[in-house]
Amino acid sequence: MYNILVCDDDKEIVSAIEIYLSKEGYNILKAYNGEEALSIIKNNTIHLAILDIMMPKKDGIETLNEIRKTKKIPVIMLSAKSEDEDKINGLNLGADDYVTKPFNPLELIARVNSGIRRYVKFGAIEESENKNIFKTGGLLIDDNLKKVSVDGNEIKLTPIEYNILKFLTKNKGIVYSIEQIYKNVWEEDSYGAENIIAVHIRHIRQKIEINPKEPKYLKVIWGIGYKIENI
Numbered sequence: 001m002y003n004i005l006v007c008d009d010d011k012e013i014v015s016a017i018e019i020y021l022s023k024e025g026y027n028i029l030k031a032y033n034g035e036e037a038l039s040i041i042k043n044n045t046i047h048l049a050i051l052d053i054m055m056p057k058k059d060g061i062e063t064l065n066e067i068r069k070t071k072k073i074p075v076i077m078l079s080a081k082s083e084d085e086d087k088i089n090g091l092n093l094g095a096d097d098y099v100t101k102p103f104n105p106l107e108l109i110a111r112v113n114s115g116i117r118r119y120v121k122f123g124a125i126e127e128s129e130n131k132n133i134f135k136t137g138g139l140l141i142d143d144n145l146k147k148v149s150v151d152g153n154e155i156k157l158t159p160i161e162y163n164i165l166k167f168l169t170k171n172k173g174i175v176y177s178i179e180q181i182y183k184n185v186w187e188e189d190s191y192g193a194e195n196i197i198a199v200h201i202r203h204i205r206q207k208i209e210i211n212p213k214e215p216k217y218l219k220v221i222w223g224i225g226y227k228i229e230n231i
Helices: 011-022 034-043 060-067 084-092 105-123 159-170 178-186 194-208
Strands: 003-007 027-031 048-052 075-080 097-101 133-136 139-142 147-150 153-155 218-221 225-228
Touching: 003 011, 003 034, 011 027, 011 105, 027 034, 034 048, 034 060, 048 060, 048 105, 060 075, 060 084, 075 084, 075 105, 084 194, 097 105, 105 159, 105 178, 133 159, 139 159, 159 178, 159 194, 159 225, 178 194, 178 225, 194 218
Parallel strands: 003 027, 003 048, 048 075, 075 097
Antiparallel strands: 133 139, 139 147, 147 153, 218 225
8 A cells, every 4th residue: 555645734635635545545644734744754654745835834845855855756746826936946846746726636636646656667676678778879777777877977867857768768869749748757648737847858957968058868849849869
């Protein structure tokens, strides 16, 4: 059974999410501010966290920043429609996704299921096979070890950044639209994914490119999408 941390200062929202996700077979741990959330993560095995952005003591952005210092678990941010800037900040800090309140329960369940699938797949131990190594130029992805390196230097990526980069590198030279990237990486239809993909792409570039403004590997094809250059 997977443990899901749900953190929101609105207890009714936490209770509602608990009902939805418990029916899916998840075990729910509840917190009502960032400090409580961090304590739960420290003392329990958490497979995915749902964090509200606006909370007392420690807000969702501060809490996410602390989580990312030690954990790579999927994090879904809850936000009001007026919190667009905070959504972008959350993605920059390593959030995997966000859901806008008021949310559709089926959408939230789908995003949680997708996050858990990616996390389990990312952390799975596989037998070493050369077919799971993807390379272009000095960029190398070892999918057996879940490691990325550029010119021999290991690059640290979040699970979602890794999956985007692996998908594009595995299919190097092919241009994919935002919708195609989202569908292949998240394994679900796109829900206004343009900002989500753009932020993750920018973050990946900052990590793998010598000059992110003049990228060698991760190219944008304006009006169409993105590709990894076949070098």
